[in-house]
Amino acid sequence: MVRRVLVIGAGASGLVCIKTCLDEGLEPVCFESSDDIGGLWRFESESERTSIYRSLVTNTSKEMMCFSDFPMPADYPNYLHNAQLLQYYRLYADHFGLRRHIRFQIKVTHARPRPDFSQSGQWDVITVDREGLEEKHIFDGVLVCSGHYTQPICPLGEFPGHEQFTGRCLHSWEYKDADDFRGKRVVVVGIGSSGGDLAAEISRSAAKTFLSTRKGAWVVGRMSSGGLPLDMIAISRFTNTLKNLLPKRLINWASERVLNQKYDHRLYGLMPRKRILDGGVLINDDLPGRILQGGLVMKTNLCGFTASGLVFEDGTVEEDIDAVVFCTGYRAVFPFLPLSLSDGPGGELSLYKRVFPPSLEPPTLAIMGLFRTKGPIMPIVEMQVRWALKVFTSSCHLAIKERMLCVIDSERRIFMGR
Known part of the structure; x- marks a missing residue:
């Protein structure tokens, strides 16, 4: 039975994953490699990690991009400067008590299915802190929220x-x-x-x-x-x-x-x-x-x-x-995951509905936010994690592997044909 869920990253996707795990009665543990929440949206003038530029303003309005259970403050403008959006994430995390579930300056270096994965669905996870000290963990499920702006092209x-x-x-x-x-x-x-x-x-x-x-x-x-x-x-x-x-x-x-x-x-x-x-x-x-x-x-x-x-x-x-x-984009890489999952063209992850690797059974790993959309991303991630946790806990089930592969191939051909 899924109980303890790993959340990798404390950006926008990671925060809503922690919140949804708590709503479902699960125990989330979030590892964040930096020293604060916000992920990509936390501006840093001197940093080796990917972050936004000083002047960045959102392309989606506050009314459309906010989380469903936490409207943005009325005095916020329709389009937010990055500092205001980061402040919203802080308000969200504090309101729902999410920080106590986050361990900062902890990097996930290894996440592999356990030897009895076909029965337990559990994951062996190795982390390293800022002093280089390694620690081993076991989780019932994994939500990857590290984003796709990781490796510049x-x-x-x-x-x-x-x-x-x-x-x-x-x-x-x-x-x-x-x-x-x-x-x-x-x-x-x-x-x-x-x-x-x-x-x-x-x-x-x-x-x-x-x-x-x-x-x-x-x-x-x-x-x-x-x-x-x-x-x-x-x-x-x-x-x-x-x-x-x-x-x-x-x-x-x-x-x-x-x-x-x-x-x-x-x-x-x-x-x-x-x-x-x-x-x-x-x-x-x-x-x-x-x-x-x-x-x-x-x-x-x-x-x-x-x-x-x-x-x-x-x-x-x-x-x-x-x-x-x-300004030529990024390549989504997840070096901590098994190479066997990167079976798509160019070594990309093949994901059913942009969330689940079809080769994993039972499906206890989900990738959050790895998509492009014409509208706001945050509400979609919120729906993704609700679905993922229902699958983790067997409240709903995925299609058979052959059907998932067929859907992935169809979506890929449509994308390439554009």
């Missing part, structure tokens, strides 16, 4: 001539603020959420900023009709019903027409390859304005380096570049 080696480039190259996980780029010529590579934010922010300090993209993006502001937050309008039963009833081509045409009437994406160098319903949406209030003012110049895909510059796909070259910031 920096494709520098893929570009010819990078060895001779004399400027600075860094990944966005190293970026804290624009002070280091004041008066310089900077290229930002990638137009995801970080790429858009960093390019706009750096362009206010740098002498010239370029944003290189291979796929473009549909740029949408945080404010929607009537001055309401975008997600409150875009994510609703009504809009979901319309998407199911109306032809996809019609929705794409109408949505893209509205955005292009505000600023022509092709004229601004932002025109994406994907239709709007197929992804490629960037929530950013500043990017088009910075392009319009000339502080930011759009460039095509990066192709290579010279000694002091960069070569782009359209044949143009920008010389005298001081720094290149790669």
